[in-house]
Structure formats: C-alpha cells, structure tokens
Amino acid sequence: KNQVEQSPQSLIILEGKNCTLQCNYTVSPFSNLRWYKQDTGRGPVSLTIMTFSENTKSNGRYTATLDADTKQSSLHITASQLSDSASYICVVSALSPGTYKYIFGTGTRLKVLA
Amino acid sequence: EAQVTQNPRYLITVTGKKLTVTCSQNMNHEYMSWYRQDPGLGLRQIYYSMNVEVTDKGDVPEGYKVSRKEKRNFPLILESPSPNQTSLYFCASSLSFGQLDAYEQYFGPGTRLTVT
Numbered sequence: 001k002n003q004v005e006q007s008p009q010s011l012i013i014l015e016g017k018n019c020t021l022q023c024n025y026t027v028s029p030f031s032n033l034r035w036y037k038q039d040t041g042r043g044p045v046s047l048t049i050m051t052f053s054e055n056t057k058s059n060g061r062y063t064a065t066l067d068a069d070t071k072q073s074s075l076h077i078t079a080s081q082l083s084d085s086a087s088y089i090c091v092v093s094a095l096s097p098g099t100y101k102y103i104f105g106t107g108t109r110l111k112v113l114a
Numbered sequence: 115e116a117q118v119t120q121n122p123r124y125l126i127t128v129t130g131k132k133l134t135v136t137c138s139q140n141m142n143h144e145y146m147s148w149y150r151q152d153p154g155l156g157l158r159q160i161y162y163s164m165n166v167e168v169t170d171k172g173d174v175p176e177g178y179k180v181s182r183k184e185k186r187n188f189p190l191i192l193e194s195p196s197p198n199q200t201s202l203y204f205c206a207s208s209l210s211f212g213q214l215d216a217y218e219q220y221f222g223p224g225t226r227l228t229v230t
Contacts, residue, residue, distance in 0.1 A: 032216040043118075043204050043221030044157070051216050089156065093211070100164060100211040101172060102147070102219070106156035 002027045004092050004105035012111045017080055021108045023073040023090030031093035035064050035075045038087045038107070047075070047088075077110075085112045116141045118222035120205050126228045127195055135190045135225050137205030145208045145217070146188040147172070148180065150201040151224075157204065163188055164211065195229040202226050 004025045013019050025033070032051045036044035048057040048064040050073070056065045061078045077084055087107040094101045118139045127133055139146065147162040149172075159172030163182040177199055179191040188207075192199060203226075208219040 034216070034219070041202070041224065041226075043206075043224055045221070046218055049216040049218065093216070095211070100145070100162060100170075102159055104149075104157040104159075106154065 002092075002094055002101075002103045004090055004103050006088075006090050006105035006108050008108060009106070010109040010111070012113060013080055015080060015082055015112055015114050019077050019080060019110065021075045021077075021088050021090075021110070023075070023105055025071050025073070025090070025092045025103070025105075027071075027092040027094050027103050029094065029096050030068065030071075031095035033064075033066055033073050033093075034091040035062070035073075036089040036091060038089055040086075044089055080110075080112045082112050082114060085110060116220070118205055118207055118220050120203075120222040120225050122225060123223065124226050126230065128230055129196055130194050133192050133195060133227075135192075135203060135205075135227070137188045137190065137222060138186050139188075139207040139220070140186065141207065141209070141220070142185065143207035143209050143220075144185070145211045145219075146182065147206050147219075148178070148188070148190045149204045149206065150174065150199075151204065152201050160190070160203075195227075197229050200227060200229050 007022045035047040038044040050066045063076045089107045090105040148160040149157045161180040163169045205222040208217040
C-alpha cells in the first residue's frame with residue numbers, strides 16, 4: 001500500500017534554532033517528492049520538488065534531502081523564524097500507466113516560539 | 115495574477131441537498147485535482163483530471179462527482195451530501211503530471227463545508 005509517514009507529528013522550537021523534519025515513504029512507482037508549507041486553514045504552498053535523481057534541493061532557509069534507496073527524505077529549516085510556524089507536508093507522486101496520484105503525509109506541525 | 119480560485123469559501127448545508135463547489139485556474143494547466151483535508155488524516159485525493167474530458171478516481175471518490183468540460187474549470191459535485199463529507203476541500207492544478215519532470219502544483223484557498 002502506498003504510504004507516506006512523517007515524524008515528528010509536532011515540534012516546538014525557539015526562534016533562531018534549526019530543525020529537521022522526516023519523511024519515509026513506501027510509494028511505488030516513485031516519481032517525485034515534494035515538501036509543502038501549509039498555514040492553518042490555507043492551501044499548501046510548495047517549498048521544494050525533487051525527482052528520484054536529485055539528492056538535495058534548497059529554497060532559502062529550507063533544504064530538502066532525498067535518499068531514494070532508503071525511501072527517506074528530510075526537510076531542514078535553518079535559523080527558524082516565527083513565520084515558519086505552520087504544518088509541513090511531504091507528498092510523493094505515484095506514476096504508473098493510467099494512474100497519476102499524489103500521496104500525502106499527515107504533516108508535521110511546527111511551532112516557533114519567540 | 116496566476117491563481118486557482120474556489121467558490122464558495124464557506125458553505126453550511128443539510129443532508130441530501132445537492133451542491134457544487136467550483137474550481138477555476140487561469141494558468142492553462144492540464145492537471146487538476148480535488149482533495150479533502152480532515153484532522154489527523156492529512157490531505158486525500160478525491161478525483162483528478164489529466165485534461166478535458168479525462169477524469170479518474172483518487173483515493174476517496176465515494177459520494178463525489180466531477181466533470182472537466184473546459185480546461186480551466188473542474189467543479190466538484192456532491193449529489194447527496196452527508197455529515198461525513200464535512201471537511202476542508204482544496205482544488206489544485208499543475209501544468210501536467212510528468213515522470214521525469216516535476217511540475218509545480220498550485221492550490222486554491224480552500225472551501226470549508228459543513229453538512230448537518
């Protein structure tokens with residue numbers, strides 16, 4: 001069964017600190033992996049997209065890594081800011097003949113405190 | 115401005131009263147999709163469309179219908195809403211759904227539906 005699991009479920013850090021969020025997936029056939037940021041009640045906004053041939057992708061203070069062999073990804077946030085408080089969602093694309101689906105993780109809820 | 119729009123943003127209705135949530139994008143995208151988001155379950159795909167007149171079921175299609183008669187519009191239809199369809203709904207679109215190319219997926223602002 002295609003699944004995306006994220007950890008931790010929630011995380012509280014102090015402003016200025018770094019943190020790393022984890023994503024493990026069992027999606028086949030794998031197409032690409034995305035990280036989204038979602039503010040409460042709003043639509044997700046893309047942070048990074050990686051295909052199976054990419055190991056790392058950065059977007060400002062956000063850096064995502066992908067290990068296609070172990071089927072793991074991480075999102076590292078550097079020098080956190082209060083505006084980073086949000087849910088972070090890992091999404092894996094499953095592509096096979098006649099099937100074009102996105103499989104979402106349940107997200108990590110990050111709270112950054114002053 | 116490139117965007118995905120949804121209407122209405124908020125809707126309270128009663129069981130069994132047919133309703134339609136509209137979704138429109140102005141980016142000439144081929145791929146469009148509907149999701150529902152429930153606490154603890156994350157986003158789940160309801161239906162998607164690869165292009166005009168091409169639609170397919172996602173993971174939770176029961177109780178929903180869609181149509182894609184025009185490229186820009188992808189309405190979600192609930193023929194007989196039930197309380198278990200109370201949820202936050204998102205429409206999204208992307209240029210396509212490629213294997214070697216990863217296309218950006220843009221989400222609408224969401225529609226909060228309550229069925230009593």
